Amino acid sequence: MNENSSPVPCSPARRSPLHDFLAPASIAIVGASADPTKRGYKAMVGLVKGDYRGRVYPINPKVPEILGVPTCATLDDVPGPIDLALICTPAKTLPGLLEACGRKGVKGAVILASGFRESGPEGARLEQQVLDAARAGGVRIIGPNTSGMFNLHHKVNLLDLRNARPGDIGFISQSGNMLLALVLEAEHNGHVGFSTYVGPGNQTDVGFNDYLRYLGEDVHTRVATLYVEGFRDGQRFLEVAREITPVKPVVVYKSGATELGKKAASSHTGALAGSYAMTVDLLRQVGVSVVHHSDEILPVAEGLALMQQARGRRIAVIADGGGQATITSDRLSESGLELAELSAATRKRLAAILFPQAALANPVDVAGSSDADPEVLARCVEIVADDDNVDAVFLVGMFGGYHIRFAESLLGGEMRAAEAMIELARASAKPLVVYSLYAPVKPPALRRLHEAGLPVYASIEQAVKVLEALAERGLYLQDRHGQPLQAGAAPDEAMQAMFARAQNEGRDLYEHEARALLRTHGVAVAEEIVAHTADELAVAIERFGDQPLAMKVVSKDILHKSDAGGVKLNLVGEAALREAWAQILAGCRAYDADADIRGVLLTPMARKGVEVIVGVVRDPIFGPVLMFGLGGIFVEILEDVAFRAIPLSRRDAETMVDQLGARKVLAGVRGEAAVDKVALVELLLRVSSIVSAYPQLSELDLNPVIAYPDGYAVVDARIITNRTVASS
Missing domain, CATH: 3.40.50.720 (NAD(P)-binding Rossmann-like Domain)
Structure with missing residues (x-):
């Protein structure tokens, strides 16, 4: 062990x-x-x-x-x-x-x-x-x-x-x-x-x-x-x-x-x-x-000092009481651990040594089988540890206290059971963790386990936390093999010049500039045009035809466009575009009379899908950090997000997607198809590589990104420049 x-x-x-x-x-x-x-x-x-x-x-x-x-x-x-x-x-x-x-x-x-x-x-x-x-x-x-x-x-x-x-x-x-x-x-x-x-x-x-x-x-x-x-x-x-x-x-x-x-x-x-x-x-x-x-x-x-790691999250529970077996199952589930699916052969071997009323499905409740023979517990531990579906074994109940609870003559059986568990632990790579309600009084069998380096806990919750740590470490060690960190993208000369212009003007990137940066480095972004005057709106009709369009104000002074009335959606036809233009200008002037407005960005509306957010900050303590989570207006309310330090490995990106509480939404609910997880992972890796390549990028928000069964669409892109880092 x-x-x-x-x-x-x-x-x-x-x-x-x-x-x-x-x-x-x-x-x-x-x-x-x-x-x-x-x-x-x-x-x-x-x-x-x-x-x-x-x-x-x-x-x-x-x-x-x-x-x-x-x-x-x-x-x-x-x-x-x-x-x-x-x-x-x-x-x-x-x-x-x-x-x-x-x-x-x-x-x-x-x-x-x-x-x-x-x-x-x-x-x-x-x-x-x-x-x-x-x-x-x-x-x-x-x-x-x-x-x-x-x-x-x-x-x-x-x-x-x-x-x-x-x-x-x-x-x-x-x-x-x-x-x-x-x-x-x-x-x-x-x-x-x-x-x-x-x-x-x-x-x-x-x-x-x-x-x-x-x-x-x-x-x-x-x-x-x-x-x-x-x-x-x-x-x-x-x-x-x-x-x-x-x-x-x-x-x-x-x-x-x-x-x-x-x-x-x-x-x-x-x-x-x-x-x-x-x-x-x-x-x-x-x-x-x-x-x-x-x-x-x-x-x-x-x-961790005694057992180092478990190969996975599948736990076999041996219990001598139904109530504690239920509590243990709850705590394991809350910790992201799993009750191992015991094989038919394992259940058959258990049935051969336990009373007929014993529960053979995991958690295994010995149902009084050990009351007169504590050595039964050691045999149960050995049987489940031999199951390939089991990563760790958790013994739960009153082991060590049978001679106190029932008869002093049981002490010998408990000591023999302890020695058997010690030998099993030495021979097996699967951790054995023991919770005993008698742990506070330190009876001889539990002292013997301690002396041999087997942990015994007086709390189910603490024991489950240990099992969780063992599983997480084992899976981390498995995942890290062959998972190099993502290399930074090669900086593009035109994009460097774009950052330099923005920094010289004391502003962040306009959205069309942010979209250009993403597009240059392989991120899927819909086409857009910028209209500087109302007369230029006709260009959007020529370019996009009768597709419904989104219109957004272009201004260095208006960061949150929706708050200023700077966004209009589902616009069809030149009349609708002109009306939206007038409303955006009026709303933004009311929001900030001195705002420098350079026109509007027009782009086709994205089709419906699952909204997620991809973001980056340069944290003052941890450096560049990538965020992924549920998108739209609820991101700061629900805070269902995952963070990783940049650069990422591919496994880092995959676990970000899997970590979300909303992962069931991404997997498809109520007949909806699952989103393209591979495309989202690729998006996270590309963003990571962009951040590594451009120290001039201080913060990034892609919110929302619409995830589809066949890719994604970046709907809104915001990049804040680092005014203290010069473009090279």
Whole structure:
């Protein structure tokens, strides 16, 4: 079961510099103290009482020794090299201390002090001075405003957490209290331990992407786990995660919803970007396991550390109670997991060992068959695990407590069942997850499972979340093979010139220009003409005949045309066109008397179909992001959308379409034909390649796009230019 869970060796060519000071051979405690209430004292206790084997240099000019360790007056007085400095002094002392660290060759500094950019402009200036001093001296900074760090396998415990047990969970957390909660939970759980912990603080220098690379390389870490309030460089984090997740699981709990991407949103996509949902989608895109509740962090990390992955979503449930079997089925369905369809041969084998009243269809309810013989459960687990239709097994009920509930004589049978399950787990690639209502009292059989590395949970919901994470990881690892990222399109010279004109004029692209860009790069866009005067409307009749036409105002000052009365539909004949022209001009003048109106765009009406939206924003944290969802006027109301970071793989585009709650609409309802999913996927990939090719493109909205059984039609195209990026 753990055949894929070997630690990841460090790659010398790409070795993270954090190894040099997160596993230090020497530590200086700047501001070391003999006062038990001070952090400088706690750090000394953690090192001295924790049997740290390296050199410890307490820096304090006022006392000769602390806990029996001689002090030095300053960093310059330290007789040997220093890998790591823990700085416990006030914020104003930091610039000078970082200069001293640089002179001494200190590799990394952990800065506890607050009072930097989180406190206002003056603090931000001080923080920049600290960073400048550190960079000048070649010192990497953890923090400031950090809760500290530990590396338990190297006995570096700067937090003096006596109850933190060494293990294989690496944890990076912007909340010190979250660390304390997880340490207590792990202590109570009795199995999970930690490798490295760091509080990143302000991420002035070292950020989440740096920590993730370190944990990905660390041989003592089997799962990288992060509590994140905010990324500073989300785009770089995604790049690193894309490298790490194929070889090591990564778990993220993201608190809150980021508002950065919603600033002055000028498009539908802009209004939806920057959301918590977007962050979750982008993390999952690169193989990160995202948990939504704090009590899921440790169970999921533990499950992935022990079992790594499942090959799919098909779960076989063995239960000793109908009620819990039903609850389990509900939770599995809500999580997107499936009840495996057990083969006839499997059901026959189960029938041979269970009472006649047992339910043999999944979930399997043993219906009292195990009350006098708990070993029956182990035999059931073995039988369903042997079924090719099963990806993972979930044992649900009161295993471990039969000797408590019924008779003490059943303890032997429970212990034998536990050993049988352990042997099965070692021999099988299919995860076995156990929920027991007796888990809180830790009976012998459950303790034995824990000792052997089999996870046992006291919550059906937590156990299902673990199964979900195992399935998602397994499917991600399967999908990523042979799925290269989409290359950017080759920029077109005429389109570059078009962007340059728009930027020079201080405007976004007109719709006909946006349509030209799309058309140039293979996106199916209907023909259009632009009439600059009422007399030019006759050209539309000559070009399009008696087809019903759409008319839209062309103006750099009117972004949302419908709001200004700048759109008229189903127009046939020159008289209708002239009347619509007059109404559009009147409406737009009333909307904005100073608007620069350059005429109207005319294009044939698209036939009816399913409306979807394709959008792009350049998120300030994650870079260019593509959105796909249900289109029309309801996009911001229903928010049934999927996000992916650009560039995409083909599988990314396919999963965007499959992710929607409205996917049944796309698949065809009430006799309607399914839309052309292949064409939509191709559209998403082409848009991704256009965005990669043109950094001058800031936002894009194709809303609506009408999806058909035989292709699609882009009805409205809006492209906002990036005024700070010049055309090449």
